[in-house]
Amino acid sequence: MNIAVFTDNFLPGIGGTENAVLNYATELCKTDRVAVFAPDYKGVLTDGYDERFPFKVIRCKSHKLTKNDFLACPKSDKNFKAALNEFKPDIVHCQTLAPISNFAAAYAKKHGLPLVFTAHTKYMFCYRNSLKSKMLANLAVRVISKGIKRADAVCTVSRDMANELRAYGVNGDVTVIKNGGVARDNRFTKPETVAPKFLYVGLVIKYKNVGFTLNALSRVKKSGIPDFTFNVVGTGPHVKHFKKRAAKLGIGENVNFIGKITDAASLDKFYAESDLMLFPSVFDSDGLVVCEAGNMGTPSLTLEGTGASERITDGVNGFTAPNSVEEYAAKIISVMSDRQNLRRVGENAKNLFTDWSANVAQYKNIYTELLKKD
Numbered sequence: 001m002n003i004a005v006f007t008d009n010f011l012p013g014i015g016g017t018e019n020a021v022l023n024y025a026t027e028l029c030k031t032d033r034v035a036v037f038a039p040d041y042k043g044v045l046t047d048g049y050d051e052r053f054p055f056k057v058i059r060c061k062s063h064k065l066t067k068n069d070f071l072a073c074p075k076s077d078k079n080f081k082a083a084l085n086e087f088k089p090d091i092v093h094c095q096t097l098a099p100i101s102n103f104a105a106a107y108a109k110k111h112g113l114p115l116v117f118t119a120h121t122k123y124m125f126c127y128r129n130s131l132k133s134k135m136l137a138n139l140a141v142r143v144i145s146k147g148i149k150r151a152d153a154v155c156t157v158s159r160d161m162a163n164e165l166r167a168y169g170v171n172g173d174v175t176v177i178k179n180g181g182v183a184r185d186n187r188f189t190k191p192e193t194v195a196p197k198f199l200y201v202g203l204v205i206k207y208k209n210v211g212f213t214l215n216a217l218s219r220v221k222k223s224g225i226p227d228f229t230f231n232v233v234g235t236g237p238h239v240k241h242f243k244k245r246a247a248k249l250g251i252g253e254n255v256n257f258i259g260k261i262t263d264a265a266s267l268d269k270f271y272a273e274s275d276l277m278l279f280p281s282v283f284d285s286d287g288l289v290v291c292e293a294g295n296m297g298t299p300s301l302t303l304e305g306t307g308a309s310e311r312i313t314d315g316v317n318g319f320t321a322p323n324s325v326e327e328y329a330a331k332i333i334s335v336m337s338d339r340q341n342l343r344r345v346g347e348n349a350k351n352l353f354t355d356w357s358a359n360v361a362q363y364k365n366i367y368t369e370l371l372k373k374d
Contacts, residue, residue, distance in 0.1 A: 181353030
């Protein structure tokens, strides 16, 4: 099969969708011909950048929106459209529900090709944050829901994301296909430290609940654990805000804003040397960093009922807490009071994800069934 994968979020951008598309396409191209159609990240890409991938990458013109987000403009890019026609796809698979998917859906309809959508992102969060208007955000989501309804198959990465689509007015069948994971060798030894080491990895932005974590850690410090370290790995628009917030809460000396880490081994070192990943995000539909931390033997503390918590059984392969600063802080204190149990849970966390081959196998079954209908 020739599978055309369309995404508004791809490398060199940083995020869960970018990594999911990379790993999915890498696995899929072992058996099928794959091309990823993505923005050109104008001014960011270097010559020969896309040669590192084992599949074809076709870029379209784009305009910069933020440091990590670019608006794809495929309709005005003749070379992009010519490359798509030359690829001759059998399946059109949209891995985002943003502008490039509208172009892809129109192409699929024109050429009578099966159209698959996978939803990774809670767009209402994103639009309310970027548009600063609930009315405009609702309008944008309605446009997205209309696009989804054109698909022959709709998939999500979690039950939480499936419920989000229901809220958008998507009432048809939705298939949940969990993201896979890439097991990496743990070459690091978890240090025997008295002072706890906590970790967050991700975008440093308000809707990822970083402020919630700082508030909880302030309570932890006041409750008798004064010497912890909290490493925040990532970048984003609210780093300065959270630095000031940490200082105001009296934990400025405990919190280190590390910045962006793109080297896998360096990131794995942070994962492996931490005691607990603090990830109370209600935004993330899956939370791949929870799996990455688990792969290094570090369990996560998430919020109950979130996408990031779906793989976790509390006290077995990770921890969950109610959506309350007080109860989240209490859970941190409880978890750190039993280091032996923490290590046991960390060992179990190494099995949070399945290999990407299982993810791709489910998609290939969908592709095959859709092609039979044609």
